[in-house]
Amino acid sequence: MDKDVFLWQQKGKYLAVFGHDIFYIQEGKGPNLLILHGYPYNTFEWKSVWNKLTQNYNVLTFDYLGMGFSDKPKNHVYSFKEHAEIVNYLLNYFNIKTTHILSHDLGVSIAQELLARDKEGTNTFKMQSLVYMNGGLFMDTYQPRFIQRLLSQSPAPIGKLLSKLLSKKKLDQAIKSVFGPTTQPSELLLNQFWDILNHKDGKAIAYLIGRLVFDKVNHQERWITAMQTTEVPMCFINGPFDPNSGIHMANRYKELIPNPNVKLLNKEIGHWPQLEDPEGVLTAYFQFRTEINTEVYQQNS
DSSP: OOHHHHHHHHHOEEEEETTEEEEEEEEOOSSEEEEEOOSSSOGGGGHHHHHHHHHHSEEEEEOOTTSTTSOOOSSOOOOHHHHHHHHHHHHHHTTOOEEEEEEOTHHHHHHHHHHHHHHHTOSSSEEEEEEEESSOSOTTTOOOOHHHHHHHSSOHHHHHHHHHHOOHHHHHHHHHTTSOTTSOOOHHHHHHHHHHHHGGGGGGGHHHHHHHHHHGGGGHHHHHHHHHHOOSOEEEEEOTTOTTTSHHHHHHHHHHSSSOOEEEOOTTOOSOHHHHOHHHHHHHHHHHHHHHHHHHHHHHO
């Protein structure tokens, strides 16, 4: 295992949740912040913004079941409901009653499910704010990669075979295609991603996790209604160059969400803004937090 990936793993601990070991990291002081990672890797994607976030907030993050350093059961039906229940379990375990949320990629869908539950009053905690970043918020606009369709829309036996046959070269090509032209991933990062994916034979179940991408269609009406009617402050930080969920997703967000708060990064930033432009992401996020703090002050004055 790569040294930096190993050190990241050493930062965390494991907690048994619903019969499975979930890897988590909790660090920092200040207001609570839950950060949710993307597919198909893990919390390591936050490494470049981690220190600045933990200097300002009590940050909790975890690897989803089936991903990263958490358990990866092979005969399992993965769902947004289960991911949301694991979030609730963790926050309840740590006695976190209120939290801000920062999400990316697959994490934005988990955040949408949590927002719908917030509206329904079924979370164990209250959401103080919610930031989405480069994820498939709206399926009528989302443009998945070919490899996602191949793995996730094929019949299960074929998807299973394709996952096992997936080569590092093919995956590297897919990852490079969603980074910006001037912020391409280094060979070191691609090797680190490969280590993470293969931990506990995770590559073998990539197709099972990937099926969640297209399961989002079944939740769109409920999730979008929650986004349109919530009183939770929201923001969309966007890497515009991302072919999956870039400027086209930001424009759709502006069309569908009342009083949209969209913060566009440099036009050549792609799908992984926290890796491609960590300072830009931090600036946008801290600006959002200042904005909502000012709004609260004005409302109370």
